[in-house]
Amino acid sequence: MDDEPQARGTGRAEPNGRATVGSLARRAGVSASTVSRALRNDPRISPEVRARIAALAVEAGYTPNVLARTLVGGRSGLIGLVLGPVENPFYAELMQQAVSQAAARGWRLLLLHAGPGPIEDATAEALLQYRVDGCLITSAELSSRAAAICAANGVPVVMVNRVAREHGCAVSCDNRAAGAELARLLVAAGHRKLAVITGNAATSTSIERAESFAAQAMAAGLPAPTIITGGASHAAGYAAGQAIAALPLAERPDAVFGVSDILAMGAMDALREAGLSIPGDISIVGTDGIGPASRPPYRMTTIAQPLAAMVGRGMDLLLARIGGAVLPQEVVLLRGTLIPRHSARLPPGMVPVS
Amino acid sequence: MDDEPQARGTGRAEPNGRATVGSLARRAGVSASTVSRALRNDPRISPEVRARIAALAVEAGYTPNVLARTLVGGRSGLIGLVLGPVENPFYAELMQQAVSQAAARGWRLLLLHAGPGPIEDATAEALLQYRVDGCLITSAELSSRAAAICAANGVPVVMVNRVAREHGCAVSCDNRAAGAELARLLVAAGHRKLAVITGNAATSTSIERAESFAAQAMAAGLPAPTIITGGASHAAGYAAGQAIAALPLAERPDAVFGVSDILAMGAMDALREAGLSIPGDISIVGTDGIGPASRPPYRMTTIAQPLAAMVGRGMDLLLARIGGAVLPQEVVLLRGTLIPRHSARLPPGMVPVS
């Protein structure tokens, strides 16, 4: 009863639901396979038929059902995206890059988690339920359920802005180089008493930046920098800044490194509120290169991460593995760019931008 | 040849790919439909069989293929998310709300666009290709291809933070009330020469806030506020602030309303850089209630949007329509909350928070 053409309308809209290869086939008087082939530009279909079907498809507003295609083809065209706390503009900027670069390559993003804390199990399961072809993880939490689930099920994973502990590829900024470069900068500017505000203890970025900063400072003959426990937010940086301001003058550092810009901004706000001048009394430097840190209240000296390139390389790694290539797991480090600004006293000869 | 049980391994992993109802059925010695029913807790399946299959499913790491389910059931469990420029923390916060609230209700988000400018056609098409059940649009651009495509294909749409021109439901802050309240505040504080920095000309939020602000000011007997063309970014607010600072003293306003916090922050930065004191020389107020505007450099007097409630109501509206209910299109306005801070001179008796 479904085969009788006269029962079908000739108008634009399908009676119930949208146009399918089947409905187009009925209208064109050909088989569904011919429609499928015509729409995919199979050279075996004659030009006339192909043109006729293409016209019909446009007229009917036909859209292929990717889900059905996935079922037979195995490829969903979906990439899972797991994001960190977007309160930090770094993750927001990262997300924007991921969205536009994925779209440019014809992939879509299943956004599964954005916020502090780890992803919930039920959410991570969705990666499998929706058959994502790969997964991009940028959460700062080192222990990611999402990565484990993907690894156990053969779904390629790439971490951006953090190095995987066990499995998967990763693209990251060269955090050790960044930490060391900032330490050299502060030393060259004449600072002697350094401090570091650390991030979440579990993040590779925080650990690498803080360690290399400290190591470089000590290599230059300075005492070990004071370690101040921070976190991942402006509030954490603010609290750290208050702690620094409360130190007796003899112990107060003359330069502070916040392992992320958002932390350094918080610290700067607290120090200023305590009546200290920046960089007059204390120099502050950060890392990441987020937009707000460049604005007048902060003018942060920082090392900017090459965000577009990081996401691009991450997608490359991911898509290559999705493509089926059997490749070794790979860690890519990209160099950041020092942007000297006014939040820190600079070495002689170095001019701040803007 | 696929039916011979002895050809199948008994190990955990399926020979090729993941476990399916079919593979579980073979191992359990029942039919696929029985497996399906058992896993969905169909009461018709006997408790023993159900338990046995459940155990087997866990052991095999079975995950249902939502795509296949969608094919027969029609419901994908996917909501399309179209976001504005995440440079504005407002959108980032909105996104975080959307992600967590969708997850809490068991829905997933297909993130299609995040950034300035309208969504591309090819991207909007994906809404249909992936059979999203509904669409959440928060982009500020008034002309949204995404909304048109959804409307033409029977996909429910809800706009958050902007009122739809033609089709779809919308949840928004009561922008007119917000504009008027801020105007009253400034008038009560003794300001006489007001100015407005507008947002993108095409956004309903900007229009409503600016118009009601001006109307309220004039209703209070003040001259029409100076209109300064702004935009959607900190940079636009900064440029507007420079323009204000450059005005001859006689024309310079004594209070400025930026229609969004990010604009007001930019203006504040520019005015301070021009040597003006805030709120000593000029009061500044904004709207949105984003996190960064509350921090020490700004301490912005603003009207905070009830973000969680807005997203919650938006989801409610959307899910109700996805559920198949034939409901009239609906516009929900939620009242924002005035947060008096230090960026503006306040009326006598009003105390700034924090």
Add this chain to the structure above:
DNA sequence: CTTGTCTGTGCAATCGTTAGCACAAAAAAT
């Protein structure tokens, strides 16, 4: 005129899941 090579289409199976219907076996009613 027959055999052979192309070309262009259709048939049918497949992907994983669900649901309507049929059908046994067991329990309850007569």
Add this chain to the structure above:
DNA sequence: ATTTTTTGTGCTAACGATTGCACAGACAAG
């Protein structure tokens, strides 16, 4: 002991798109 109801499963056909294989007709070569 037979009939009726209940209970638990299996069979089969969808859903929409893709693909290997078969096959009809056109045309060239023998």
